[in-house]
Amino acid sequence: xxxxxxxxxxxASGRGVEQAEAYVSRxxxxxxxxxxxxxxxxxxxxxxxxxxxxxxxGSAGYAYTSDLSDEGLARAAAEARDxxxxxxxxxxxxxxxxxTEFARMNLYNDKLQQTPLGEKIExxxxxxxxxxxxxxxxxxxxxxxxxxxxxxxAIANTLGFARSYRETSCYAFTMAIALQNGEMQTGVxxxxxREPGQLDGRACGSEAAARAVSLLGAAQSESMTCPVVMDPFxxxxxxxxxxxxxxxxxxxxxxxxxxxxxxxxxAGTGFTLVDDGIHPEGxxxxxxxxxxxxxxxxxxxxxxxxxxxxYDTYSARKDGCASTGNGIRGSYSAIPHVGxxxxxxxxxxxxxxxxxxxxxxxxxxxxxxxxxxxxNAVSGDFSVGxxxxxxxxxxxxxxxxxxxxxxxILSMLKAIEAVGDDCRWIPFGGSIHAPTVLVGKMTVSGR
Amino acid sequence: MLxxxxxxxxxxxxxxxxxxxFAEVYAERRVSMTLSLEDGKLEKSSSGLDLGASVRAIKxxxxxxxxxxxxxxxxxxxxxxxAGEGAADGGGRAHALGGGxxxxxxxxxxxxxxxAAAAKVELLSAADGAARAVGTEIVQAMIGYxxxxxxxxxxxxxxxxxxxxxxxxxxxxxxxxVREGLMQTGYDSVGAHKGMELFQERDPAAVGETAAKKAxxxxxxxxxxxxxxxxxxxxGFGGVLFHEACGHGLEADAxxxxxxxxxxxxxxxxASELVTLVDDGSIAGExGSNAIDDEGVPTGRxxxxxxxxxxxxxxxxxxxxxxxxxxxxNGRRQSFRHPPIPRMTNTFILDGESSVSEVFASTxxxxxxxxxxxxxxDPATGDFVFGVSEGYMIxxxxxxxxxxGATLIGNGPAVLKNVDMVADDFEMNIGVCGKDGQxxxxxxxxxxxxxxxxxxxxxxx
Numbered sequence: 001x002x003x004x005x006x007x008x009x010x011x012a013s014g015r016g017v018e019q020a021e022a023y024v025s026r027x028x029x030x031x032x033x034x035x036x037x038x039x040x041x042x043x044x045x046x047x048x049x050x051x052x053x054x055x056x057x058g059s060a061g062y063a064y065t066s067d068l069s070d071e072g073l074a075r076a077a078a079e080a081r082d083x084x085x086x087x088x089x090x091x092x093x094x095x096x097x098x099x100t101e102f103a104r105m106n107l108y109n110d111k112l113q114q115t116p117l118g119e120k121i122e123x124x125x126x127x128x129x130x131x132x133x134x135x136x137x138x139x140x141x142x143x144x145x146x147x148x149x150x151x152x153x154a155i156a157n158t159l160g161f162a163r164s165y166r167e168t169s170c171y172a173f174t175m176a177i178a179l180q181n182g183e184m185q186t187g188v189x190x191x192x193x194r195e196p197g198q199l200d201g202r203a204c205g206s207e208a209a210a211r212a213v214s215l216l217g218a219a220q221s222e223s224m225t226c227p228v229v230m231d232p233f234x235x236x237x238x239x240x241x242x243x244x245x246x247x248x249x250x251x252x253x254x255x256x257x258x259x260x261x262x263x264x265x266x267a268g269t270g271f272t273l274v275d276d277g278i279h280p281e282g283x284x285x286x287x288x289x290x291x292x293x294x295x296x297x298x299x300x301x302x303x304x305x306x307x308x309x310x311y312d313t314y315s316a317r318k319d320g321c322a323s324t325g326n327g328i329r330g331s332y333s334a335i336p337h338v339g340x341x342x343x344x345x346x347x348x349x350x351x352x353x354x355x356x357x358x359x360x361x362x363x364x365x366x367x368x369x370x371x372x373x374x375x376n377a378v379s380g381d382f383s384v385g386x387x388x389x390x391x392x393x394x395x396x397x398x399x400x401x402x403x404x405x406x407x408x409i410l411s412m413l414k415a416i417e418a419v420g421d422d423c424r425w426i427p428f429g430g431s432i433h434a435p436t437v438l439v440g441k442m443t444v445s446g447r
Numbered sequence: 448m449l450x451x452x453x454x455x456x457x458x459x460x461x462x463x464x465x466x467x468x469f470a471e472v473y474a475e476r477r478v479s480m481t482l483s484l485e486d487g488k489l490e491k492s493s494s495g496l497d498l499g500a501s502v503r504a505i506k507x508x509x510x511x512x513x514x515x516x517x518x519x520x521x522x523x524x525x526x527x528x529x530a531g532e533g534a535a536d537g538g539g540r541a542h543a544l545g546g547g548x549x550x551x552x553x554x555x556x557x558x559x560x561x562x563a564a565a566a567k568v569e570l571l572s573a574a575d576g577a578a579r580a581v582g583t584e585i586v587q588a589m590i591g592y593x594x595x596x597x598x599x600x601x602x603x604x605x606x607x608x609x610x611x612x613x614x615x616x617x618x619x620x621x622x623x624x625v626r627e628g629l630m631q632t633g634y635d636s637v638g639a640h641k642g643m644e645l646f647q648e649r650d651p652a653a654v655g656e657t658a659a660k661k662a663x664x665x666x667x668x669x670x671x672x673x674x675x676x677x678x679x680x681x682x683g684f685g686g687v688l689f690h691e692a693c694g695h696g697l698e699a700d701a702x703x704x705x706x707x708x709x710x711x712x713x714x715x716x717x718a719s720e721l722v723t724l725v726d727d728g729s730i731a732g733e734x735g736s737n738a739i740d741d742e743g744v745p746t747g748r749x750x751x752x753x754x755x756x757x758x759x760x761x762x763x764x765x766x767x768x769x770x771x772x773x774x775x776x777n778g779r780r781q782s783f784r785h786p787p788i789p790r791m792t793n794t795f796i797l798d799g800e801s802s803v804s805e806v807f808a809s810t811x812x813x814x815x816x817x818x819x820x821x822x823x824x825d826p827a828t829g830d831f832v833f834g835v836s837e838g839y840m841i842x843x844x845x846x847x848x849x850x851x852g853a854t855l856i857g858n859g860p861a862v863l864k865n866v867d868m869v870a871d872d873f874e875m876n877i878g879v880c881g882k883d884g885q886x887x888x889x890x891x892x893x894x895x896x897x898x899x900x901x902x903x904x905x906x907x908x
């Protein structure tokens with residue numbers, strides 16, 4: 001892999017090119033879908049490709065190819081040079097100087113590859129079985145899936161950086177459907193790890209079933225303003241949106257709701273958020289980012305006060321600071337951008353039950369929908385679909401669906417009154433480690 | 448042809464060898480260019496190539512799928528062998544492949560490949576300039592451009608052997624406006640299954656200006672109300688509501704598992720008689736159109752709901768086979784790395800007989816959803832949401848002031864029955880629909896229409 005990256009660099013160098021970088025990745029992924037105790041779909045993908053960046057005349061240009069032959073690399077290198085010619089020159093454009101110290105993490109687990117396919121199929125089947133066995137009202141499991149990937153990433157640049165790493169990851173996911181008197185409710189769950197032995201398939205199935213069953217009989221509630229307890233699934237949705245606004249780039253470009261608030265109180269005092277690129281369990285962890293900069297732990301919000309922002313090399317130079325290792329490159333074909341790695345909320349005190357018990361009258365939200373359309377990381381407007389239960393005298397009572405919860409993001413963060421000790425990894429909309437939280441006041445819209 | 452007939456036959460034969468009853472090879476070559484402009488300058492430019500194929504083998508209801516990023520014989524045969532093993536036992540046989548038909552529907556006047564990158568940059572600059580000219584409140588303009596030219600080829604054990612060239616161009620504008628600490632955004636886009644001639648028909652400057660005006664308008668907005676309201680949905684963008692509210696529930700994969708509120712309802716009245724919903728992937732030049740779907744089946748016009756009655760579902764080959772019907776040409780995939788699944792193409796509500804002015808005039812008090820920012824549905828329950836990026840209050844039959852931060856939430860079957868007025872000003876809009884981790888270009892459209900008793904989720908109780 002590194003050899004290919006170095007070869008790509010040779011093709012990209014010269015002819016007025018000041019700096020060049022090659023990102024080469026190779027991955028194999030398999031996914032298994034079970035339906036009614038049989039394999040519904042068995043998918044296997046293998047692919048590789050190279051992304052090339054050149055800087056010529058102070059301008060950056062990118063190109064990619066899935067063709068790693070000499071001819072393919074040469075063509076991509078030439079395209080990258082052509083593309084640089086149309087990009088505006090910028091004094092802050094440039095590649096990072098090579099670092100020498102990188103966090104040591106075990107991202108690759110041999111067991112992923114060694115585990116026979118049959119065992120992985122059994123794991124996926126156990127997810128479905130656990131959901132069906134959980135409650136007789138679980139009519140079916142629309143999807144029970146196991147998915148895994150192993151990848152190798154190599155980056156080389158003309159400043160002398162040349163490194164690679166390997167990683168494995170896998171997850172199981174399911175959606176259960178509960179049925180009662182012609183009414184259907186759904187519940188999802190998942191479990192993640194570096195190899196299938198780390199996945200708890202039965203817990204995944206049971207949780208999805210429990211979530212679906214708990215919503216049976218749900219109806220729209222009245223519109224009200226009240227305290228809202230967010231399940232970790234829901235907290236993660238909110239954190240994912242915040243992550244977009246916590247980059248140095250979005251602040252520089254006047255499209256962040258956190259602009260100008262550094263050092264100020266932006267959340268409840270119990271709320272601490274870190275971007276953690278080196279956590280061994282975080283599926284977004286890597287020794288270095290998409291530009292070869294070492295990843296790190298970057299405090300974003302500490303005890304409610306805004307600490308700083310995430311940077312790639314370009315946006316860091318613009319602000320006269322160092323990259324935080326957040327130059328994200330989703331794949332060889334993606335243009336790098338600034339973004340979070342693993343966003344981790346620091347666990348607080350109390351279980352979900354204890355937090356619910358502290359609320360006299362409120363709304364417990366177990367799932368949200370429409371985050372990508374209803375939450376705006378620029379304006380801070382937040383209104384999303386929600387389902388869950390009413391809280392009365394500290395206990396969950398009537399199930400509720402077809403309502404929205406709304407507020408503006410800064411007011412919501414400031415209204416965080418309690419943070420639970422039940423952090424868990426949520427792989428939706430990023431890699432997020434989130435607990436139950438209590439937001440003191442939000443608007444619930446229904447009848 | 449991306450693959451020679453002899454090679455395609457070899458791959459299909461090998462995939463069938465272990466007993467699959469259907470085998471298919473899908474090959475694709477895709478070149479793409481992306482440009483993005485922000486802070487008034489062209490910041491990022493990228494282009495590239497993706498090339499590869501996937502082999503699919505089906506035995507009864509079980510699918511085995513293997514992709515490889517090569518069109519060379521060895522990796523293709525390896526993919527065929529693995530796919531065939533994944534769908535073992537029994538015994539299948541291949542029909543001879545057809546004539547190597549070229550599906551041709553979309554005449555591309557000016558291929559993006561023939562246009563210099565510098566000329567494309569001018570389109571973005573025009574959108575940027577027009578956006579910033581809207582007013583001093585405009586603090587940021589993000590203009591994105593993408594063109595994609597792909598060649599796809601499908602060959603199957605049923606004798607299908609067909610290829611299509613597809614060209615799409617798209618320009619989007621995201622604008623930020625600020626006044627006295629209030630920050631708001633505006634969005635607009637154009638796109639089509641066309642070449643650069645799209646920008647002769649649709650001025651890129653107008654895209655920037657429209658998005659900027661939306662952002663500026665929203666600076667005057669008040670927080671949206673909460674609760675049940677009469678909702679007027681603007682033409683064009685409003686179509687995404689029906690995409691979510693019932694489109695996904697009419698896709699055959701959800702239907703065959705009974706995981707759709709519309710399962711087993713063919714022939715039943717599921718909507719107001721004013722509602723006729725059509726999916727049509729064959730409209731020349733339209734964003735969600737192709738001559739063939741990604742299984743080689745010609746696209747067509749499928750009436751899903753006719754005057755309120757459910758007429759049919761959207762099928763790919765596998766689900767059609769399971770149901771004993773013909774594919775409707777809705778088998779789509781994001782790329783050769785993804786298996787085809789039933790998907791919408793261009794989905795829209797047909798014109799009604801009311802005039803737009805009547806719709807507003809007869810609304811005493813309501814919410815006007817002018818621009819929607821996308822949504823989500825749970826097909827099993829029919830519950831859907833979608834965000835309103837540009838909304839207004841309607842008072843005494845007139846649109847009065849803008850509203851921000853609203854999401855509409857409802858239940859598909861209930862909303863379909865509550866459509867009580869449909870105007871005659873039909874328009875299409877474009878988007879990218881996500882399902883099972885696959886994004887595909889999808890169009891949606893409708894005339895201005897009115898829905899009773901829809902929940903508006905704002906912040907003001």
